[in-house]
Amino acid sequence: MKKVIVAMSGGVDSSLAAALMKEKGYDVTGITLKLFDGQEKYLADASRMADHLGIRWYMADYSEDFKNNVISYFTNTYKQGQTPNPCAYCNRYSKFSYLISEMKKIGAEIVVTGHYANTAELDGIIHIKKAADPKKDQSYFLSLLTADQIKYLHFPHAHRTKIDVRRIAGEYGLQVSNKKDSQEVCFLEGGDYRDYLSKSVPLDYGKGNFILNGRIIGEHKGILNYTVGQRKGLGISYHEPLYVKNIDPHTCNIELASRENVFFKNIKAINCNFVTTPPERFTAKAKIRYRMTEQNCTVEIRENNTAFVEFEEEMFAPAPGQILSIYDGDYVLGGGFINEVF
Numbered sequence: 001m002k003k004v005i006v007a008m009s010g011g012v013d014s015s016l017a018a019a020l021m022k023e024k025g026y027d028v029t030g031i032t033l034k035l036f037d038g039q040e041k042y043l044a045d046a047s048r049m050a051d052h053l054g055i056r057w058y059m060a061d062y063s064e065d066f067k068n069n070v071i072s073y074f075t076n077t078y079k080q081g082q083t084p085n086p087c088a089y090c091n092r093y094s095k096f097s098y099l100i101s102e103m104k105k106i107g108a109e110i111v112v113t114g115h116y117a118n119t120a121e122l123d124g125i126i127h128i129k130k131a132a133d134p135k136k137d138q139s140y141f142l143s144l145l146t147a148d149q150i151k152y153l154h155f156p157h158a159h160r161t162k163i164d165v166r167r168i169a170g171e172y173g174l175q176v177s178n179k180k181d182s183q184e185v186c187f188l189e190g191g192d193y194r195d196y197l198s199k200s201v202p203l204d205y206g207k208g209n210f211i212l213n214g215r216i217i218g219e220h221k222g223i224l225n226y227t228v229g230q231r232k233g234l235g236i237s238y239h240e241p242l243y244v245k246n247i248d249p250h251t252c253n254i255e256l257a258s259r260e261n262v263f264f265k266n267i268k269a270i271n272c273n274f275v276t277t278p279p280e281r282f283t284a285k286a287k288i289r290y291r292m293t294e295q296n297c298t299v300e301i302r303e304n305n306t307a308f309v310e311f312e313e314e315m316f317a318p319a320p321g322q323i324l325s326i327y328d329g330d331y332v333l334g335g336g337f338i339n340e341v342f
Helices: 014-023 040-053 063-078 087-104 162-171 194-195
Strands: 003-007 027-034 055-059 110-112 116-123 124-129 210-214 215-219 243-247 254-257 263-274 283-287 295-302 308-316 323-328 331-341
Touching: 003 014, 003 087, 014 027, 014 040, 014 110, 014 243, 027 040, 027 087, 040 055, 040 162, 063 087, 063 194, 263 323, 308 323, 308 331
Parallel strands: 003 027, 003 110, 027 055, 210 254
Antiparallel strands: 116 124, 124 331, 210 215, 243 254, 263 308, 263 331, 283 295, 283 323, 295 308, 323 331
């Protein structure tokens, strides 16, 4: 009997994933990663679901490493005037590394999660593939994963909608079948990122000026309070809406512009990861935020894991620090961190 480890958050997606794997005859062990304070309810729910299903379950405490890695990345990215994507970063550098490590410790062969995504071969190599339900597809957040990580993964909900998952969970008698979906950034627990940052960094960090067309038009509250593309909450009176175009962490000045002036076609991405070595230049589709459709582009690979991407159409406010995900149809070729736009 093949042994699998199922990441259980205490929610409906992961609980049903565990139930389905057990029904298929796998030897199932549930695991919940303790990553930050305040997870007691999630741990209790996961433990209760494991008991209900009659499977082994344990908690693995990675909170110290998570703090030093993901939380540090989150805070430092904002201090650099950029917009972090902690979910994608965590999946690559923390969560799936933890899960694969635990998988090997218990002698399992597969890591199972409740993500809405798929894996499939492309040119003989297993890639992340989009889920069947475009409304729930989470392939964007998995686009930094390496081939060595992907080969261990299985996503039982690849072809299901959320409605299907809740219905089937109810049929299994899972008490979490109607539980509210978790927040994308788990450690914020639904709160404002500024409130979280204020625990470790003064929110007036990086105070400076608003710049419009090369002229100072006012002072801002500190660069932690703003992100590229932001319109609301600027506190600037002007005859047309203004948007954050650029945040300079060195001068702490924030450049504003009208909407038509925050569209760009070209992006430089750094720390890129591709599942297989790509050609130096190729056409593909890409996206720069979760809630968007992939757009046609040309990709040029440079040294030091850098890629230059030119979109056919201009993109609204690509934010440095966010993730650029590159696709071949439904397959994720790879991704990287947006570093420059022009």
